Amino acid sequence: MVRRHSRAVASAVVAIAVLLSTATPGTAAGPSAEYREATAVVLAPREPAPVTAAAERFWELQLNLCNSGIAGCYRQGRSIPEAADLIRRVRPNLVTLNEICSNDVPSQLAPALQQAWPGDHVYHLFVPAVRRDTGTPVKCVNGQDYGNAVLGRVAAANYRGVNAWSGRYTSQDSGNEQRTFACAYAVGDHLSCATHLSASSEPVALAQCRALLFDVVPNIRSAEGLTGRTVVGGDFNLEYDTSDPENAQNCVPPGHVRKGDGDVQHVVFSGDNAFVSTTKYGMSHTDHDGFLVRLNKP
Template sequence: MRKRLSVPVVLLVLLTAVAPSAAAAPGVRTAPAHTAAVRTGFAPPSGQARPNAIPPGYSFWNLQLNLCNSGVAGCFDGGKSVPEAQQVITNWAPDVVTLNEVCLPDVRDQLFPTMSQTWAGDWVFWAFMPAWNAGQNAPYQCANGRGEYGNGIIGHVPAANWAGVDARGGIYQSQDANTNEWRSWVCTYAVGNYYGCGTHLASGNATAANLQCNDLLRNLVPAFRSAEGGYHPTVVGGDFNLKYKGNPDIQACVPSGWYRKGDGDVQHWFVTADLTFDFTREIGMSHTDHPGWLVATTTS
């Protein structure tokens, strides 16, 4: 368990959605993306931000959480997974947290404040990208009016290294044709420091999930880096609904210059090789159907 904390707040999110097109493979629907909305928010720190990259030898920890908090799935436990996740964040003090199956208020109003308290004195930021309801041509909603449903990411930057944050999110072009829940991705750039991305891939169509995985790692992440600050260390976490030595094998999705650390099931972290691997930890959780998955690295 670590302690180093953060208070100032940053939010910069680009939301993109899609419209249907012709299928690229059996059971897979393909759709070009268009911009749906942009939301931003910003709170400056005390003192002046300095654009210094996180230094070599910095312990950089990454936590993946699928909280099953839509209110629809059978694993939903009345919202108890969110305070459980708050405790995990407090205990482990990760630098990046990727979140699946969460509602927008879960990220904005509960998990983000917990991360800020955990890193009081440093910078913490968040971004959220909803899944897309293809049947309603609108962002997917959590049950009982609890807001948009999708993927979030929360990140930490030490105060001395802070230089701002940008974010972008989207709906994959390749989607499972048998469901109206179209899957999304979200990426953040902690300027001058690192990129962090989160996603939740198609659960009922391995072909679609494999296309989404390769699109994210080989197209979307490189395009985001090119549009922002060029290359910096990058981590991508989520529930990929693909397994090591499965069919398709998620290992085939790993780009050159990256490595993958999975939980033995469907949660994985993809990490650029300039973040040296230290250890992994599966964190038991009682109110969701997935454990927390922590991958600890060190900057080189």
Template sequence: MKVRVVLAVALALVGMAPAAAAATQVKVLQLNICNSGVAGCYTGRAVSKAVSVITSTKPQVLSVNESCSGDVEPLRQAMGAARVAFVAAQRPDGSPVLCTNGQQYGNIVMVTESLAGSTTATGRYSAQDTSTERRVWACLPGGRISACTTHLSARSGSTALAQCKELMAKAVGYTRPTVVAGDMNLRYQGSPNVQDCNPSGFYRKGDGSVQHIFASADLAFVSGTKIDMSGTTDHPGWLVTVNMG
């Protein structure tokens, strides 16, 4: 009888063991919306399309390149409650590059409030090419996930790779998990090879062209999806889904 009672109690305790915490799914959306008004890829319709894509995919992390400062608010409204960092590309004298509408031109990173920390970091790369646009980066480190965005040199592959390595060196030191997204102007198995920028403890997922998302190894890769932007810009959307925790 005692044996039966002990066995019954043991089985009951096993049944009462708490289930493992479910992983949190995180969607990271990378967009290059070509919205400066200067480049030939400008259509004036990319922000509206971006809003539609954000609304339908519901990302927790958003990276946007070639944007104007006025694009932040409509994109934030599509994201919902989110922390935002915008960084303007710079001229050699440090003044901001401007869109043709007079707004500052640069990059946006957003993280939903439930995952975001309270810190913002931005900067200008040490390595630059011979153009008059100085490339920059923006990050939202801390919180439950750290996230960065950038748009690297289009004129020099070696400069783009140096910039990529500089940003990833910063990202390695941020609170994990961490994602870095952007138009890197580097290709997988290209010359130079974007994979040479991938540090230990991270992996990379690219769109088959120049947009890439680097993720720390504690984020489990689920899927990558290219999104048709309907001719509103010259880049597809690139959505990477990972599991956190």
């Protein structure tokens, strides 16, 4: 059963939340907000979960797939099957996705993760960017909504439902595309968020980043009764540059760690997750590398 709840997460965002469970939600601090619907879709296991010695590993794959059809990096949709192949090969626990169309996840990317983890639950949450002039979703050239998504796996034995949170930042640049975030809480297991920040203003991108990591995420964790177990990934349009006031490290809260791809993609995770290593994967049909961060979950 899906129940929608008006939970405002913070003054820094216009936020929405949808609960996919029978539990009564908490209420996060913050003022009232404008809401629209979000739904986390969960794929049930296709066969019994295998026993594996790597059960505690928690790998996050960050992908910007440039699939709107508008940007010059667009390659007629070929980045989506390329990403699906990478997901099957790498077998991440979590994938954060930018610049995709609404059907890309259920049609190819979520099935790829289900194939990688056939005995477990796979969830996905897509959230569109919003047009400033109309308040409606930004569209890909194929007519589908354009935005971000989180895609994740929960071991069958640990699955207790998924709660979906998303919203639009209050701080925006002057362009028509207003940036958003998508967060999914796999109950009792982990919180994952994906975002794509302003490309035309680094000060705005930093303000958005700080809104998500210093404001939104703590309020979600408070509402859900969660401590730690959080991973946030995305194209932040910020670099790690200590000589620049818009340094990506300036949106990392105490108790968290950031790992970057040497460019504008970053993954920020709570310090209870143990860092292992990173790997970049060259992609032929998008202008960003695939960026894998290997963690061990507490």
